Amino acid sequence: MTATKPDLGTWVGKGIDRVDGPHKVTGTAPYASDVTLPGMVHAVVVTSTVGAGTITKIDTSALLTLPGVRAVFTHENFPRLNPSPDVLFGEAPTAPLQDGRITFHGQEVALVVADTSQEATEAARLIEITYAAEAPLLDPAAGQPEPLPLSPDTSRGDTEAGWAAADVRIGATYRTPENTNNPLGLMGCVAAWDGDHLEIHDTTQGTIALRKTLAAMFGVPESGVRVRVPYLGGGFGAGLNQWPYKLLAAGAARELGRPVKLMLTRPQMFRLVGHRPDTEQQVRLGATRDGTLTMIEHRATVLSSIDFLAVGLITSGTGHLYACPNVATVERTVRLNRRYPTSMRAPGEAEGNWAIETAMDELAYELGMDPLELRLRNLATDLDPASGKPWSSNGVIECCRVGAELFGWSRRDPRPSSMREGDLLLGWGMAAAGFFAYLPMSQARVTVYADGTAAVRSAATDIGTGTYTVITQLAADLLGLHPQQVDCRLGDSDMPASAQSGGSGLASSLSNAVIDAVSHLQGELLTLAGADSPLHGLGPDDVVCRDGALCRRDDPSVRVPIADLLAGQGLVEMSGDGRLRPPDAAAAGMVHAGAYGARFVEVAIDPMIGRLRVRRVVSVTDGGRILNRKLARSQILGATVGGIGQALFEDTLTDPGTGRVANGTFGDYLVAVSADVPDVEVVFVGEPDRYTPSGTKGIGEIGLVGVAAAIGNAVHHATGRRMRDLPITVDQLMM
Amino acid sequence: MKTTRSTAPAPTAQDEYTVDVFTVVNGAPVQWRVDTRTTLLEALRDSSGLTGTKRGCDQGACGACTVHVDGARVVSCLMLAAQVDGRQVTTVEGLIDEEGRLHPLQEAFVRHDAFQCGFCTPGQLMSAVCLLREGRAGSDAEIREYMSGNLCRCGAYDNIVAAVREAAGGGA
Ligand code: FES
Ligand code: FES
DSSP: OOSSOOOOOSSTBOOOOOTTHHHHHHTOSOBGGGOOOTTOEEEEEEEOSSSSEEEEEEEOTTGGGSTTEEEEEOTTTSOOOOOOOOOTTOSOSOOTTSSSEEOSTTOEEEEEEESSHHHHHHHHHHOEEEEEEOOOOOOGGGSOEEEBTTBOOEEESOHHHHHHHOSEEEEEEEEEOOBOOOOSSOOEEEEEEETTEEEEEOOOSOHHHHHHHHHHHHTOOGGGEEEEOSBOSOOTTTTSSOOHHHHHHHHHHHHHTSOEEEEOOHHHHTTSSOOBOOEEEEEEEEEOTTSOEEEEEEEEEEEEESSSOOOOOSSTTHHHHBOOSOEEEEEEEEEESOOOOOOOSSTTHHHHHHHHHHHHHHHHHHHTOOHHHHHHHHBOOSBOTTTOOBBSOOOHHHHHHHHHHHHTGGGOOOSTTOEEETTEEEEEEEEEEEOOOOOOOOEEEEEEETTSOEEEEOSOOOSSSOHHHHHHHHHHHHHTOOGGGEEEEOSBTTSSOOOOSOTTOHHHHHHHHHHHHHHHHHHHHHHHSOTTSTTTTOOGGGEEEETTEEEESSOTTSEEEHHHHHHHTTOSEEEEEEEOOOOOHHHHTSBOOOOEEEEEEEEEEETTTTEEEEEEEEEEEEOBSOSBHHHHHHHHHHHHHHHHHHHHTOOOOBOTTTOOBSSOSTTTSOOOOGGGOOOEEEEEESOOOSSSTTOBOOOSSGGGTTHHHHHHHHHHHHHSOOOOBSSOOHHHHOO | OOOOOOSSOOOEEEETTEEEEEEEETTEEEEEEEETTOBHHHIIIIISOOTTSOOSOSSSSSOTTEEEETTEEEEGGGSBGGGGTTSEEEOGGGSSOTTOOOOHHHHHHHHTTOOSSOSSHHHHHHHHHHHHHTTOOSSHHHHHHHTTTSOOTTOOHHHHHHHHHIIIIIOO
16 A cells, blocks of 8 residues: 555545535436437337246337337347446346246346337337246245355354253344345436447446447457447446446447437336345344343345346354354345345345344343443454454444433333333333444545646546545545645446446545645646656655645745646646555455444334334444545445335335236335435544554444444333344234 | 416427427527427437436426426426416526626525435436425424425535525524
8 A cells, every 4th residue: 555644634524515515406407318419319118017937029010100219129120239248236137038037037038219209118018929838936935045156055063052051042033134235326327329339328336347248248348449438327236237238238239320318217227227135134142131232143044036146145244243252143045036145225135134133132122131231241343253353443332322322222121012102102212233344445536637627537426425625625635735726527337447336435536546646646747847856756645736736745835836737748737547455464464354334223112003203313433534524424324224114114015926026116115205314413533544544434324334233222111022034014002 | 286378379299299488598588499208308418408406206206307397396307398388487597697696595505515426416406496485484383394395315415404494594
């Protein structure tokens, strides 16, 4: 890594307004759905009405006579595509329209292209398809369990010995349903070819992975494929994969020689861009009388589609949060005739934490111990219990203590149904939370201009997390400029390659790339300083940029204006390229820690009608160095809303006979609305993380982890009923 | 809702699938020759290039497409373009004043970080403007209730409430 610690602190951390805010409130921020190109035609995806089988006949001749219809693509005439390359988060699920095979209800089976979207929609409705339908495989018990590549089984110590040694034991089964990411922006793209060059405006969270996929599958040079995503209407994981719709639009555009716009409908968003898959989990915990854990066993089964595996990660955090000598995790998946799974905000942790943190509450009640006390006794903060090496940082205990204090946890009467307000039952629950560290590769370019301004460029996307803003703040500090003098542009694969926004890895990855780029930029600027310059002979880390000048780090009064350095060589700008330089973990002697949290929740339940309101949430997070307090708080707020949705509403239902999504609209699939959400108290604790120079941790997902379990535990406290299946609905609460 | 019609002629059917619509959008007269099936949302976005109004569901369930018709909020995905013939339509592009200054609610949204991806934001703003006009910002609970037709999947609700509260004069 860069030898010198960067000087951060003038702008980094400050809660400045989002730099893209004015665009977003005036409706001028361009999303893929807003793109119109000359000669553009509109495509609508037709989906299968059976859950398994093959297409025996598609009659498209009548459609081609309808007004405006230009083409109908099916497996009989869609171009053959090359195999999908392996990119981050997996290959494309399946190349679309290559054969007539149906693996799930609602799968892409045809594409209608017309001059207007109305004409395409109308024609798509009239298409006639005959299937040789088969009975879809939908019962997990009838499927074949198989391991998940990203979630290997783990084991340490001897769990059976730990079980035998325990004074108190609990064991139970927990379930989480399918949730659909449902970013508010409908996903889709506009694809346009110019010879072998392809430009696509899309809703991907990762421009580079999509570029690689399109180039490989269409057999064109990667250098000629450009993916543009300056803005996208959220993603929450749905934009991580190389979904078939992108290939359909690109294929149709190439065949027709015209730009093609393809936007999915909301019902299609439930089928074609992934979801958080269902899990069933068995947890066994053992502890001695004093609450010391003697064993943890966590088994999970997660559902996959026939051709595309779930990510998993349900059990992968389990061995790291609590210092327990005997831990075993087992994770399996079953392929069914279900739609493609993917990552959804806090993938794996959201589901696994529900089981583990509910089980911990159950154990606390079995022990007759305060649930907070049980956490504090067992949380592993100094050493990673799996490797025995020190964490790069771990503030989970501080999260618990600070949260308990703010919430007033000490005033809690632990007896179920003991706290009331009029006819309402009050419940107080808590949960601890962790989210894995993930540091993918990113690159960035930092450029300074003769007029004293600067630019940062990277192919990364800002999905609403605030990447534009925090990178602007970071660059302002590194260059000694005001944020208004820094122009940050992202979302274009023609810029330096970057990781996707996903896995809570981008802020750390990209900020360290920017730090590295500035160091290189300083080195480049030094080469412009001649032998008579006061900076001559200094190294890149002996200088800093300040207010448009290159200065001695130890004596900033020794300075040369950057404009002079450039002019001396006839230059108008100078750039430095940088990349993440991950430390060698072994050499660093530490384990890279993710973010931590603790959630404290109050619910009020009307026992007569089973109505549950979340009344208070205190959410404490160790997010390492916080780049922007205001935007960081928004990340935790938003994730809390997601957690409330997971706990109380979100449940994508599959018809057991056909495999069809039974509630695939925003009218039927409930998400948390404003009236469901209380004022959330958000607090950050902890120190800058030691693992990278930026000191950051990802905070896009940690805020969701633990919310559902804290709510479920609060419901138990209010009612004495143990919630093990999500979502928690009225019928579970009627007295 | 006010349904007073102007003196503009009724929509003229050109052929089975085409209709002429005369309307006023953000204060300027507009004429659309559109497919009869075209929604107000599509006409605004595709015929007038006013892409600030967003489509989140096309089913009247998310509020992203909220605009004002004769001063009342409507979800423009559930209204046909032909229905606004002779009426006044306001979109998010119409919130800034003649000098290009942001509406106080737009400023409050930025200050309170009342959005993340920004996709729901035009609809939230259009709802909030009406909510203030309707006198429905008396308490946080009332704001939450009357803003609950606008989904925010990024979960910016607390900040939206704070922005509306401030714009209503209740302070931050
Ligand atoms: S797009 Fe109109 S309500 Fe969702
Ligand atoms: S800001 Fe993304 S949906 Fe509201």
